[in-house]
Amino acid sequence: MNSKKRRQKKKLQKKSAGSDRPTQILNEAFRLYKSGNLKLALRKCELLLAAHQKHTDALSLSGSIHLDLGQTQAGVNCLQSVVKILPDSSQAHFNLGTALSANGEPAEAISSQHHALELKPEYPEALYNLGNVYRQTGELETAIRSYRSALDLAPDYPGAATNLASSLLRLGRAGEALDASNAALKHHPGDRDALAFKAIAASEIGDPDTAASILCMDRLIVQKDFEAPASFRDLAEFNKALVTHVLSHPTLTREPANVATRHGQQTQNLALEPRGPIAQLQEMIIEAYDEYMNSVCNQVDHLYLRQIPNLSKIDIWGTVLDRMGHQAAHMHRNAWISGVYYAQLPDVMHGANESQSGWIEFGRPPDEFPCMVEHEVRMFEPSEGRMFMFPSFEFHRTIPFESSQQRISIAFDLLA
Template structure:
């Protein structure tokens, strides 16, 4: 008899909490969800909704705790796994997010949303063929899911299947002609295939229908600039910045386009204003470094870039469990060469004349776990050294953290191969480790295959002479540097393969 009023109270509290949640009154909604759970600790609806609310409030530990409990109560429910994965994604823990989704899918309880999210994680990790497989499975559930079909097309393009990617996009346009999301994604695919004139036509059509799509505007600006229309690119980027003033890509691209048009002072002010709100943001910080030099402030530019002070070389011992650096490197080389995610000349990457893996998970093999230990030790040593040298207030320390995750991938270059100038905007710090080098790589040219810092990408406008630093690779050498630093590898002509492993150090949000 007494349970009926209690049940009515729970239903009332849940309904009130959901209404408040929808209204954005998160504190009061959380109190009511907690009240429900105090009365019935395993109430599945309250666990799920309070877990989502905790994620919205950036209380990731509580969100994970609640959603893990929900998963224990309903292990076959893909909804709980999907929500848990979204929380892990918000913290930057890609591997944990992937594991949560794989467990429910492998148990035979896949949902369209779980497959789509797993595909997105795999695509972000560079496992492109497997990502495409997950998207295709999702489309079998729901062929009309336009967002998944667009993601599928982009994964295919990045994996080197450009014709198939365009076919998927065109099939979606037959279903929903003129849809701005599909047009915007077709434009992105065409940009990825270097078909810039066609991209401009499609992206302009998309923006006519959806004028506030900042990413479509950024891609339109990129295509216009590659076609020689810097003024048209600036126009598109001005709109993108008005639509989303927090979009770092739009701000950085506009600043660089202004430099190209002769407005370096305006570019510098734009970067200064943005960095005052978002200290240390990597894309804009890179543009800021070159805008400083372009306005005659070369010393300040060099101090922020830190090529001499912050680019750090480690020639150390192998990790525990390996007799010497040679045996450690042989194991790493074997692992990279055999990795199933290797792709030749991947789209939207800097590698030319070689192959690149997707991200390598330290939990999947002892050799990568040992490599991660090597990186973590180097990061600790470098950061402590910078602090002792007085770099606490330097922009490189804006994202300094005690807890981070690593994004690791392998690269294999053949004779004539290289990596074009690029930065790592997702990282705080980045680095490269040299696993294997051709014996004759530097016979005729001492700098062949070297790592050069400071020279920006070809499409990045810069009138002053860049400050450069060149580091000659050596097997067993690890080079650590701020993620905002432009770097490239120099061409080499030699027999054999140049194998290296690159990484980003990404601060965790909890």
């Protein structure tokens, strides 16, 4: 091979390697994104976009990462760029609509989803997202039509039947909500929303026995009182360490968006390093979960328990409630088993407490559902060093308390 041919071969090899480089960077960004390393994944995308400004896959991934980081306007900007480059892409309009909804722009989100549907009429994902936007803006009848259209195309579409049930419950149409919940459970037997909404709907149509068989509060909600871990002198020292860790945590925020905390503060995930005393609490949670599954599964024949997969992830967060602090009725739809540990309670919760202030209550539906009957509830008394564990579909709330002292608890979700 002469020198000219060798130079040509090297040039072709270099060109080929250069064309592979963007794909390698994008694949690495996707890998980091899926592993939860969002900031590093975003840096990879930015590196790629510095050389290829119109790389639509990198722009789309950047938009998703910004949304996951709560940077909704940045997410919108990325996805608007994709639409400009690919105006005939239904996926691009769908993604932009999702971002606009997250950014608090419902009218623009609706327009984007309609663009997606014009390009791809049989698009259940766009119909589902359209229903979500209408539901958020209170246009429930329109939301219901969107969910039904999505289900006509994809009867097993996750979330469509349960959001349909939720919308129907908000309109007081419990019978239809029960049908929608049953349809969801047919395809997804462990769906937390479907179980919770079915229990509410059953009570509303006069079938409390069905509701009770789902909630099974006397047997599925389990209490465990702990002693101090071996590395602490006593329980008071351990709880004090937990309180200090929560109160000094950099993510502690007053009433963050989209959570149930009222008149209080909440952290993000405490299971991330540095964990401090949370490491010992995490071991206690795992111990309690093993006991829970061994005892409850042997005593209770419940469809939900048979659906629980191997749970390998844990989220832990601290909640600090001030005077009149409480948590509105909510459940944990993304988890399988949830719980709470009490590290510090105000004096008004000790001794005689006839008003049950600061207690945790299960079974009461959220205020968004205009219930016509009295639903069965269960009250449980917190105590420092006490943990409650329960299926994540159980609606629960806390009772407000009157005290200048703080009520500090640490909640957790066990996830697949």
